[in-house]
Amino acid sequence: MPVSVTMPRLGESVTEGTVTRWLKQEGDTVEVDEPLLEVSTDKVDTEIPSPAAGVLSRIVVGEDETAEVGSELAVIAGEGESTGGGEGAPQEQQEAPAEAVEPATEPTAAAEGTADQVAQDEAPAPAAAPSGEGTAVKMPALGESVTEGTVTRWLKQVGDTVEVDEPLLEVSTDKVDTEIPSPVAGTVLEIKVAEDETADVGAELAVIGAAGGAPAQAEPESKPEPKAEAKPTPKAEPKPEPKVDEPTPGTSYNEPAAETESSAQPAKTEQAAQPSAPTSAPQRPAQGDGEEVAGYVTPLVRKLASEHGVDLSSLSGTGVGGRIRKQDVLDAAEKAKAAPAAAQPAAASSAAPAKPAAKPQPSGKRGTTEKLPRIRKAIATRLHESLHEMAQLTTVVEVDVTRVAKLRAQAKDSFQQRHGVKLSFLPFFALAAIEALQTYPIVNARMDLEGGTITYPEAEHLGIAVDTERGLLTPVIHNAGDLNLGGIAKRVADLAERTRTNKISPDEIAGATFTLTNTGSRGALFDTPIVPSPQSAMLGTGAVVKRPVVVNDPDLGEVIAVRSMVYLAMSYDHRLIDGADAARFLTAVKERLEAGNFESELGLA
Known part of the structure; x- marks a missing residue:
């Protein structure tokens, strides 16, 4: 029998919550109490567990959308079951756009094999709206009483390639710090709100186009004709480097691209513009990114790891399915601190007689001005x-x-x-x-x-x-x-x-x-x-x-x-x-x- 997943009550005065990320997608199998999605309010960020075991047949509220307490978020069906709005309905919805597109785009209509992909690319992007040159990334609603957010860091720069749901930027409010994922795959064409600037909810933050700089649309991979439309920004002769899509050990997609990556950006856009290339989409590394090592890692865990200098790829998660939890990061940070402390007595015993304690060093913030935290x-x-x-x-x-x-x-x-x-x-x-x-x-x-x-x-x-x-x-x-x-x-x-x-x-x-x-x-x-x-x-x-x-x-x-x-x-x-x-x-x-x-x-x- 299908089970409805509803928005729980997350506080005495909280009447609604915003879905920040779905940890499972339609068709995925879930267990009882396995984390299903993440919800944010103006008070707290939390995970909603699955109330039953089965298959996630339908997602009712998309990412970055807000729902009232008690409203339906998704439907879970047992193995082999289906619901009226489950797996059958999405298939009809996925086929309909393909038929509607054919008359409007006669010579460049998408192939039947890409119709499903088009629907999948458009479905999880409620916070983005198409613009004249690509897909607009907008400031999502981050709580009931939150009307604006401050961009604290851009994780991608203009010209960088991004994947669907890959962290794009970090936003801070007076209640929560969180990451905004990319709604589509493509290339960052324009950043409209710089770091440390504040934008209202719904304001346009950036524009994402296709890998070569064109609007983010689903192109048939087998057709070479659209190659002319996907021209990258004119630059010097590209330098094809086989490792441009693989960050050096210790780096991750949570940090701005390194200097070598930005210098090789023309090569990345040129490769993305050629449909015949078997690796047109950049592959995210399995080393140096905690999300690839142990599944999805919450923004709070990534931020905590960054603050404590913990490499997520070196951790073995203790959460459901091997997910890395906050306690895993804290334990790793404590071990890292304990190692130098244990080695210090041995070094001190062989050293010369103790000298007077060094004078405390002045803070690095002297003479500087920083933005007031929310x-x-x-x-x-x-x-x-x-x-x-x-x-x-x-x-x-x-x-x-x-x-x-x-x-x-x-x-x-x-x-x-x-x-x-x-x-x-x-x-x-x-x-x-x-x-x-x-x-x-x-x-x-x-x-x-x-x-x-x-x-x-x-x-x-x-x-x-x-x-x-x-x-x-x-x-x-x-x-x-x-x-x-x-x-x-x-x-x-x-x-x-x-x-x-x-x-x-x-x-x-x-x-x-x-x-x-x-x-x-x-x-x-x-x-x-x-x-x-x-x-x-x-x-x-x-x-x-x-x-x-x-x-x-x-x-x-x-x-x-x-x-x-x-x-x-x-x-x-x-x-x-x-x-x-x-x-x-x-x-x-x-x-x-x-x-x-x-x-x-x-x-x-």
């Missing part, structure tokens, strides 16, 4: 609006966490064995803050000044600020009040890891009612956090440091002792939360931490 622009806009929307005030208290430090040192080994994560100070701060929120719900509330209301959430949804390469992101521990110390520690570690590796879902970075930021992780004593709207308060935890303080000993009275101390700074909306309310909340957190009654949570009681 994610940084979005963060700046939100924080600026937050400061102007509310009257923010910060209150700071000093907390003695010596008892917590002793418990942590005593239980950290057994805690890691039992829960699989390291025990830091952050879970203690989080648990104390959650308990204080339950006692003083005004800190967890939000105010609607125009509506004249105060809303008290029914649960504590704790946001955890995470430092990533893209900027500061805040995943959320929903219903944090239901978790104990171990549960909070595991959730913090899990969310932080998946946020840094871009595996977080849209719902997991939305809905916080109170946020905790660990500014002390980089040694800061305290700062004044900016409360993210519509929340009303945010707590910052400083570095835990040992210093001499005055303590009251039952036997000796007031004495000076070395204690583990930390500053807690809470910023809040003073329109809703009075200073006394903030002080009561912070005092409750302080007393909970200084009492140090966490033995039962750590299994020490």
Whole structure:
């Protein structure tokens, strides 16, 4: 029985998604849960698995097309089955264009054998439109609220030959970085939007013509007559080099062509203009390109490999069908870092006496100007609006966490064995803050000044600020009040890891009612956090440091002792939360931490 593949719900506020790439084509066999297609929203890029095993009989929504949540994307039939719009319907649709073309192009009509090819070439190109000189490549829709994108890098240059679905350029928005594939095979005739320039959705980015520079049409390979129409741009005498289509080891189609490739471009276009040549279409290498080595590689994996200098061709994928996953790239990068580190002690033992550490080298960005990343622009806009929307005030208290430090040192080994994560100070701060929120719900509330209301959430949804390469992101521990110390520690570690590796879902970075930021992780004593709207308060935890303080000993009275101390700074909306309310909340957190009654949570009681 045919099974319909529908657009899943990819977030609380997400109503539609854009199909960025089909990993399977019509007629391909798929297994249950095997990746079927990639979908992008303004929050996340993800793969949609196949809900059933069978044959992909029909694709309803093409690449770069947008579909609403719940709408049909494709149909999967069992072996030997067919659907009303399955394999039978496409065949009729493929034959019809061939009959319609014959009267309009009498001397140069395509042969019957190429009719199917014509339909296949035209079908997967929803983001491209024919122009006077070729096929236009347009900026696709990259999310519900995304209206424009910035071209960060062209992977092909004018005159380069491209294949269908071969990565053509990289585009960045404030939500996602992705690659735009070529909708047709041919030659890049014109680039209309340069690198670092921004274009609206639907704007024309480039023009792709046939291999010799003519419009991208399906020519019969057996006819030599069209040779005159496929003239390359007049250049110097071409130099036929047998290796122009094979990049040197270590290069890939994800990077701009090398100097030798651009110099041999006339030879490539001349070869493409001769239909009699058996290798008129360039063959992509099996070495140096991770996509050929282990099937399709997602744009995120390619970008991650480029950032870490990992050669995809050297990896063995652990995903379905041997596909290379993000974790494979990260593991390879860690091994590459570990190798020099292991060799360093041996070299140091045979070297001369250690010299003073070298002076840090200045950053290569000194004296330069770069374009503002879209994610940084979005963060700046939100924080600026937050400061102007509310009257923010910060209150700071000093907390003695010596008892917590002793418990942590005593239980950290057994805690890691039992829960699989390291025990830091952050879970203690989080648990104390959650308990204080339950006692003083005004800190967890939000105010609607125009509506004249105060809303008290029914649960504590704790946001955890995470430092990533893209900027500061805040995943959320929903219903944090239901978790104990171990549960909070595991959730913090899990969310932080998946946020840094871009595996977080849209719902997991939305809905916080109170946020905790660990500014002390980089040694800061305290700062004044900016409360993210519509929340009303945010707590910052400083570095835990040992210093001499005055303590009251039952036997000796007031004495000076070395204690583990930390500053807690809470910023809040003073329109809703009075200073006394903030002080009561912070005092409750302080007393909970200084009492140090966490033995039962750590299994020490």
